[in-house]
Amino acid sequence: MNTQEVANRLVELCRQGNYEQAQNELYCENACSIEPKGAPNERVEGIEAIRQKGKQWEASVEQVHSAEVSEPIVAGNHFSLSMRNEITFKGMGRMKIEEICNYKVKDGKIIEEQFFYDMGA
Numbered sequence: 001m002n003t004q005e006v007a008n009r010l011v012e013l014c015r016q017g018n019y020e021q022a023q024n025e026l027y028c029e030n031a032c033s034i035e036p037k038g039a040p041n042e043r044v045e046g047i048e049a050i051r052q053k054g055k056q057w058e059a060s061v062e063q064v065h066s067a068e069v070s071e072p073i074v075a076g077n078h079f080s081l082s083m084r085n086e087i088t089f090k091g092m093g094r095m096k097i098e099e100i101c102n103y104k105v106k107d108g109k110i111i112e113e114q115f116f117y118d119m120g121a
Contacts, residue, residue, distance in 0.1 A: 001108040002108070003074050003076070003077055003078070003079055003105045004072075004074050004079075005108075006026055006079070006103075006105050006108065006109070006110060007072035007074050007079040007081070007103070007105075008072065009022075009025065009026060010022055010026055010072070010081075010103070010110070011069050011070075011071065011072055011081060013025070013026075014069045014083070015067075015069050017064075017067070019054055020051065020054060023047060023050060023051055023054065026109060026110050027047050027050065027109060027110045028047070028106070028107075028109035028110065028111050029046065029047050030045065030046055030047075030111070031045075031046070031047055031050060031109070031110055031111050031112060031113070032044065032045045032046075032111070032112050032113075033045075033049075033050050033053060033112075033113050033114075033115075034112070034113070034114040034115070035115055036115065036116065036117065040056075041053045041056070050113075059090075060089050060090055060092075061087055061088070061089060061090070062087075062088040062089060062090045063087070063088040064085065064086075064087050065086040065087065065088065065094070066084070066085065066086045067083070067084070067085045067086075068082075068083065068084040068085075069081060069082075069083050070082040070083070077104055077105050077106060078102065078103065078104050078105070079102075079103050079105070080100060080101065080102045080103070081100075081101050082098070082099065082100055082101070083097075083098070083099050083101060084096070084097070084098050084099075085097045097117055097118075098117060098118060099115050099116060099117030099118075100115070100116045100117070101113065101114075101115055101116075102114045102115075102116075
């Protein structure tokens with residue numbers, strides 16, 4: 001797959017809530033994931049660590065009230081999209097999260113993801 005095809009498939013799976021399927025299909029074994037400085041799991045490397053990070057996220061969510069994923073913007077081997085979520089977290093209450101998600105693709109697989117967000121926006 002080229003970068004546009006990877007981006008389109010990621011958006012499709014995210015809109016369906018199939019994040020684990022997206023990781024299984026679209027990520028390379030040594031992919032890395034980067035969160036803002038000071039966030040839990042600020043940087044993890046390898047698909048198993050990314051899967052574990054996803055499971056920790058899911059375990060922290062009590063209820064998803066809304067979720068939106070934009071169309072991707074593609075440039076070369078990179079693409080970006082925005083996500084908007086309203087979520088109730090266990091022990092933390094209801095929050096709005098707006099983020100920009102950046103991805104790097106090589107040989108038809110995501111090799112890096114990086115997230116930029118503000119919680120409570």
